[in-house]
Amino acid sequence: MPDFSILTDHWDTYIEGFLTTIKASLLALVLSFILGTIIAVMRIAPIAPLRWLGTLFVEFFRNIPLVLILFFCYFALPEVGLPLDGFQAGTIALTIYTASFIAEAIRAGIMAVNTGQMEAGRSSGLTYIQTMRYIILPQAIKIVIPPLGNQFINLVKNTSVLGIVAGLDLMYFGDSISSETYDVFNVYIFVAAFYLVLTVPLSLFVGFLERRLAVTS
Amino acid sequence: MDFFGAYSSDNVLFLLEGLGNTLFVAAIAIVFSFLLGSIIGILRYAKIPVVSHLLAIGVEIIRNLPLLLIILFTKLGLPEVGIQLSVFSAAIIGLIVFESAMLSEIVRSGLTSIEKGQIEAGRSSGLTYIQTVRYIILPQALRRMVPPIVSQFISLLKDTSLAVVISLPELLHNAQIVYGKNSNYVMPIFILVAAMYFIINFSLSIAARKLEQKERKGTKAAKATISNEPYTGSTAL
Numbered sequence: 001m002p003d004f005s006i007l008t009d010h011w012d013t014y015i016e017g018f019l020t021t022i023k024a025s026l027l028a029l030v031l032s033f034i035l036g037t038i039i040a041v042m043r044i045a046p047i048a049p050l051r052w053l054g055t056l057f058v059e060f061f062r063n064i065p066l067v068l069i070l071f072f073c074y075f076a077l078p079e080v081g082l083p084l085d086g087f088q089a090g091t092i093a094l095t096i097y098t099a100s101f102i103a104e105a106i107r108a109g110i111m112a113v114n115t116g117q118m119e120a121g122r123s124s125g126l127t128y129i130q131t132m133r134y135i136i137l138p139q140a141i142k143i144v145i146p147p148l149g150n151q152f153i154n155l156v157k158n159t160s161v162l163g164i165v166a167g168l169d170l171m172y173f174g175d176s177i178s179s180e181t182y183d184v185f186n187v188y189i190f191v192a193a194f195y196l197v198l199t200v201p202l203s204l205f206v207g208f209l210e211r212r213l214a215v216t217s
Numbered sequence: 218m219d220f221f222g223a224y225s226s227d228n229v230l231f232l233l234e235g236l237g238n239t240l241f242v243a244a245i246a247i248v249f250s251f252l253l254g255s256i257i258g259i260l261r262y263a264k265i266p267v268v269s270h271l272l273a274i275g276v277e278i279i280r281n282l283p284l285l286l287i288i289l290f291t292k293l294g295l296p297e298v299g300i301q302l303s304v305f306s307a308a309i310i311g312l313i314v315f316e317s318a319m320l321s322e323i324v325r326s327g328l329t330s331i332e333k334g335q336i337e338a339g340r341s342s343g344l345t346y347i348q349t350v351r352y353i354i355l356p357q358a359l360r361r362m363v364p365p366i367v368s369q370f371i372s373l374l375k376d377t378s379l380a381v382v383i384s385l386p387e388l389l390h391n392a393q394i395v396y397g398k399n400s401n402y403v404m405p406i407f408i409l410v411a412a413m414y415f416i417i418n419f420s421l422s423i424a425a426r427k428l429e430q431k432e433r434k435g436t437k438a439a440k441a442t443i444s445n446e447p448y449t450g451s452t453a454l
Contacts, residue, residue, distance in 0.1 A: 063371070063418035064411050065378035067389060072411075075396070076403045153281070160283035164382055171285065178293070185297040188290045192282055199281035 003186045010177045010187075017173035018194050024087065024159045024169060025198075028094040029152055035095060036102030041132060043107050054103070061100035067161055069093040074165045090162035090169070098155050102148060109144035110136055146213060149206035156198050170194055223405035228395045232406075235391030236413055242387065243374045245309050250316035250373070251366070257317060258324025259350070272321075279318035285379050287311045292383040308380035308387075316373050323369060327362035328354060360432055367425035371418050378414075388413060 007014065042054035061069065073089035084092065113136050121131030163171025174191035178184040257276065261269050279287070288311035292302060302310065331354050339349030378389045388410060396406040 059419060059422075060411075060415060063375075063422060064414045065375040065389070067378045067381060068407075068411060068414065071389065071393070072407050075393075076407050079400060079403045157281070157283040160285040161379075163285070171283070171289075174286075175289075183297070184290075185294040188286060188294050192286055192290075195282055195286065196278065200277065203277070203281055 002189045003183065006177070006181060006183060006186045007190045010181075013173050013177055014170070014190065014194060017168065017170035020087070020162075020168050021156070021159050021170045021194075022198070024091050024094065024162055024167070025152075025156045028091050028098060028155055028159070031091075031095040032098035032102055032155070033148075035099035037106055037137075039099060039103035040106035040110060043103065044110060046128065058100045058103050061096055062104070066093060066097045066158055067164065069097055070161050070165060086162060086165040086167035086172075087169075089165055090159070090167040093161070094155060094158055097158070098151060101151050101154075105144045105147040105151060106140065108147075109140035112143050113139045142213070146206060146210040149202070149209060153199055153202050153206065156202065157195065160195075218404050219399065219401035220405045222399065223395070223402040224409065228402075228406075229409075231391050231395060232388065232409065232413070235386060235388040238385065239374070239377050239387040240417075242305065242308050242312070242380070242385065243370075243377045246312035246316060246373055246377075247370055249309075250313045250320055253313065253317035254320025255324050257321035258328065261321065261325050262328040263346075263350075276318045276321055279315060280322065282315075284311065284315045284376055285382065287315050288379055289382060304380070304383050304385045307383055308377070308385045311380075312373060312376065315376075316369065319369055319372075320366065323362055323365045324358075327358040327365075330361060331358050364425050364429040364432065367421060367428065371421050371425070374418060374421070375414070 039054050039057050042050045043058065045051055045054070070090060070093040073084055073093045074086065077084060077089075117135055117139070118131055121135045122128065126134070159169055160171040161167075162169040163175060166172055170191055174187055178187040181187060257272055261272050261276070263269065288308060291311040291314075292304065292307035295302060295307075328350075335353055335357075336346075336349050339353045340346065344352070377385075377387055380387055381389045381393070384390060392406050392410045396402040
């Protein structure tokens with residue numbers, strides 16, 4: 001049985017880390033969703049250089065480790081005069097990394113919307129951007145909700161890298177509690193429990209959405 | 218920025234040594250998590266009472282935890298219950314635990330994607346359940362599973378870098394040592410390390426995409442041949 005006195009003695013510290021983890025997840029979610037949508041639209045834009053830039057972004061950041069991006073933000077950016085603290089570096093790295101996956105999911109969603117819709121919008125006198133904004137994207141969003149949900153679960157789990165650069169998240173405080181109590185085993189069991197409190201309901205919800213959208217489509 | 222100093226042969230060799238360790242750890246983890254993941258996926262698919270349920274709970278817990286936590290726990294938490302592991306074993310075991318849970322889900326959903334009618338057909342032709350799964354369901358499911366499995370391998374290779382927290386001498390760890398020597402090395406080393414990861418993972422993703430296209434064409438061709446073939450009644454087995 002895990003030693004519950006660790007949880008009760010350090011409750012405030014756990015909660016502080018837990019809240020930072022939630023804050024980083026939500027912040028990175030919103031930012032990576034915005035960035036990912038822009039990149040996705042760039043990747044299918046009628047202007048070739050925009051497409052190349054979008055593809056470069058997605059292929060590059062999808063194929064390097066998150067920790068490498070994190071270390072770049074935390075250790076390399078200060079060298080060029082951009083000092084970031086652990087939380088900022090972590091959130092920026094998560095945003096960039098997750099945006100590359102979200103862009104791919106959204107692009108697949110846009111491609112799944114019938115091409116006739118674009119032609120219809122354009123012949124009704126809407127501009128390319130208007131058609132995207134009012135006709136294609138609203139339909140694509142429905143298709144991409146389940147894959148986006150999965151990306152969000154990954155994002156929540158990935159916030160744990162903040163702990164490596166003193167980002168004051170759950171992982172970081174887990175480390176600090178364990179160096180205080182010398183009981184790594186029990187401390188990390190409760191850290192795990194806090195992560196599960198976030199991720200299990202999320203993955204059940206995503207599973208529910210997947211089944212529901214599969215039935216309606 | 219000092220590119221010449223940063224790319225001295227000693228530094229590059231040291232980074233390549235790290236890359237070697239990354240690939241070594243990833244390769245062992247891939248082999249074992251593939252085996253373990255397949256076994257778990259098949260057991261869950263077979264719906265054996267109790268066993269399948271326990272595995273489902275285990276897989277869900279592991280899948281919903283950060284891999285970083287699992288690696289740290291393996292290295293720092295397990296000694297408290299008497300299990301001492303070297304950084305290499307801890308990294309490999311942490312990766313195997315996490316990735317086999319992920320792979321088991323791919324295997325399970327690949328198997329469930331094959332129509333139930335195929336099992337009924339196999340069973341009515343006189344094959345046992347195990348024979349049906351082994352000779353009819355698995356070969357078809359495996360082809361569908363290949364692209365997601367390759368993507369998972371790419372994730373695994375990238376995730377090996379998380380073992381930097383337990384000082385596994387992998388690529389990122391060695392990179393930190395090199396750019397720690399001189400602040401002018403930071404940018405050049407990041408560029409080189411990113412290039413190394415990118416080249417390996419990008420080639421793998423291209424391979425995954427090729428396999429996916431091939432698989433799609435394969436399924437279409439298979440469907441076409443089936444529908445073009447005149448029905449000849451029961452074929453002797």
